[in-house]
Amino acid sequence: MIRNVLGATLASGAVFALSALAQGADPSLGRNLAAACANCHGTNGMSVQGMPNLAGQQRAYLVQQMQDFRTGKRPATIMHQLAKGYTDEQIEALAAYFAAQKAR
Amino acid sequence: MNRLARRDFLKTSSALAAASLLPGCAMEPAAPSRPVGRVIVIGGGFGGATAAKYLRMWSEGTIEVFLIERNSEFISCPTSNLVLGGTRTLADITRSYAKLREYGVQVLRDEATAINVEKKRVSLKRIEDLPYDRLIVSPAVDFMHEAIEGYDAEAQKTILHAWKAGQETVALRQQLEAMPDGGVCVIGVPRSPFRCPPGPYERACQIASYFKKAKPRSKVIVLDANEDIVSKPALFKAAWNDLYKGTIEYRGNNEVKAVDARTKTLKTDFDTIKGDVLNVLPPMRAGDIARTAGLLTPNTRWCGVDWLSMESTAHKGIHVLGDATLSAPAMPKSGHMANNHGKLAAAAIIELMNGRAPNPQPVIANTCYSFVSDKEVIHVASVHRYDPAQKTLTVVPGASGVSASRSELEGAYGWAWAQNIWADMLG
Numbered sequence: 001m002i003r004n005v006l007g008a009t010l011a012s013g014a015v016f017a018l019s020a021l022a023q024g025a026d027p028s029l030g031r032n033l034a035a036a037c038a039n040c041h042g043t044n045g046m047s048v049q050g051m052p053n054l055a056g057q058q059r060a061y062l063v064q065q066m067q068d069f070r071t072g073k074r075p076a077t078i079m080h081q082l083a084k085g086y087t088d089e090q091i092e093a094l095a096a097y098f099a100a101q102k103a104r
Numbered sequence: 105m106n107r108l109a110r111r112d113f114l115k116t117s118s119a120l121a122a123a124s125l126l127p128g129c130a131m132e133p134a135a136p137s138r139p140v141g142r143v144i145v146i147g148g149g150f151g152g153a154t155a156a157k158y159l160r161m162w163s164e165g166t167i168e169v170f171l172i173e174r175n176s177e178f179i180s181c182p183t184s185n186l187v188l189g190g191t192r193t194l195a196d197i198t199r200s201y202a203k204l205r206e207y208g209v210q211v212l213r214d215e216a217t218a219i220n221v222e223k224k225r226v227s228l229k230r231i232e233d234l235p236y237d238r239l240i241v242s243p244a245v246d247f248m249h250e251a252i253e254g255y256d257a258e259a260q261k262t263i264l265h266a267w268k269a270g271q272e273t274v275a276l277r278q279q280l281e282a283m284p285d286g287g288v289c290v291i292g293v294p295r296s297p298f299r300c301p302p303g304p305y306e307r308a309c310q311i312a313s314y315f316k317k318a319k320p321r322s323k324v325i326v327l328d329a330n331e332d333i334v335s336k337p338a339l340f341k342a343a344w345n346d347l348y349k350g351t352i353e354y355r356g357n358n359e360v361k362a363v364d365a366r367t368k369t370l371k372t373d374f375d376t377i378k379g380d381v382l383n384v385l386p387p388m389r390a391g392d393i394a395r396t397a398g399l400l401t402p403n404t405r406w407c408g409v410d411w412l413s414m415e416s417t418a419h420k421g422i423h424v425l426g427d428a429t430l431s432a433p434a435m436p437k438s439g440h441m442a443n444n445h446g447k448l449a450a451a452a453i454i455e456l457m458n459g460r461a462p463n464p465q466p467v468i469a470n471t472c473y474s475f476v477s478d479k480e481v482i483h484v485a486s487v488h489r490y491d492p493a494q495k496t497l498t499v500v501p502g503a504s505g506v507s508a509s510r511s512e513l514e515g516a517y518g519w520a521w522a523q524n525i526w527a528d529m530l531g
Contacts, residue, residue: 026463028162028451028463029463031162031451032447032448032451032463032466032467033467035158035444035447035451036444036447036467036468036469036487037469038447038524038528039440039443039444039469039471039521039524039525039528040471040517040520040521040524040525041524042524042527042528043161043527043528047520047524048523048524048527049520049523049524050516050517050519050520050523050524051517051520051521051524077483077507077508077511077513077514077517078471078483078485078507078514078517080505081485081486081487081503081504081505082469082471082485082487082503083503084487084500084502084503085467085469085486085487085488085489085500085503086467086487086503090467
């Protein structure tokens with residue numbers, strides 16, 4: 001069980017590392033950007049209460065949500081403002097980082 | 105402590121650090137290698153505690169971290185106005201430092217009294233001074249009581265600011281409870297910048313909310329040194345008009361210049377105002393330790409930093425976080441911002457201690473929720489990114505704003521924000 005979880009984490013970590021490499025990006029880019037989401041969504045996207053978990057969500061789903069917040073397609077109290085602070089590349093990096101975190 | 109004893113102490117503390125790494129290893133599969141150095145963090149608030157945790161987590165235990173904090177527990181300033189409103193207790197907004205130890209942070213209950221910049225050592229009240237490779241100073245604000253005539257040590261016994269949450273918050277609540285119906289509470293707001301820009305106006309809401317329920321003939325008078333409400337003005341005015349009409353009276357451009365605790369009066373340039381409960385926020389500056397260490401930018405009350413690393417512009421190797429910083433444009437002095445400063449500094453320090461350059465494109469964000477009633481909340485939010493031309497963090501165009509209107513939905517988010525940020529900083 002533990003080995004499986006570890007294996008899955010390492011595998012998703014590898015996918016993330018590859019995608020970061022493919023973009024020629026700083027390997028800590030996703031981690032550093034994601035840290036600004038942790039205030040509300042919990043450390044590494046694991047919320048303790050009352051906010052959606054980002055950890056372990058599908059990467060494509062996270063990208064789509066951020067884009068929908070930006071365009072106003074998905075209504076929000078605050079995310080429509082925050083989502084506009086990030087470029088497409090930064091949203092990709094954020095989504096890859098959270099997708100690679102294990103959900104609780 | 106003599107030299108030998110100090111060496112023993114350090115040996116012991118290194119062993120402790122190694123032992124306390126074990127729970128951290130469960131989360132971080134990579135085995136810790138030899139420490140790359142030691143970081144001391146002064147101040148366990150939103151900035152310092154976050155930096156300490158993230159330094160341990162992101163360095164995978166390769167950086168030794170001491171956190172110096174004088175209080176035994178963390179008490180949150182954000183949401184502390186709810187204690188004044190009576191819907192939360194101090195226990196609800198208090199959290200333990202214990203979990204930081206699981207990350208290998210060595211939490212020392214002590215107070216930093218001096219920083220020797222040349223020798224890279226911090227003097228402490230309770231134990232021998234400690235050496236560091238890099239230092240983080242997260243000292244919050246201290247208060248300039250001397251700027252207000254009569255606001256001396258004696259007056260401070262009854263005229264409270266309660267702008268650091270704790271026993272003073274409880275004491276102010278007790279003053280409000282003891283006040284007879286028909287009484288007046290006066291809040292004095294200093295000239296901006298000060299810690300928590302929406303805080304005084306949220307406080308007016310919370311006290312008025314309590315008055316409406318418990319003593320409806322009472323009043324809140326806000327004497328503001330600023331021309332107008334500093335943060336979320338339209339939303340606060342709407343709340344005051346809709347919920348607290350006749351209870352809250354706002355006077356802009358009314359700086360409190362003098363206090364008299366005996367007669368319970370305040371003086372502005374225009375009036376003498378008598379109150380039953382006086383809550384005067386003095387002007388603020390970077391915390392004492394930053395000043396004595398020579399970290400203030402000349403002709404300011406704050407510490408200038410390089411926004412790529414939070415490194416002091418006055419002293420290399422020292423990083424300053426939170427309210428104490430000379431704020432970047434449109435950056436509020438908030439707990440949320442301090443938390444983001446802590447992560448920015450942690451990432452940069454790990455790079456610097458490993459001989460690499462810090463991230464050239466940091467992006468951080470701010471969210472401030474204010475409780476305008478027991479259930480309804482308003483927010484202000486912004487995303488800040490590094491602008492190499494201006495060499496500072498600036499608000500990303502279009503990426504800022506406030507609530508469309510106050511709501512109970514944001515009331516739930518506001519309380520959840522607090523739970524998550526406390527967990528994010530303290531483990």
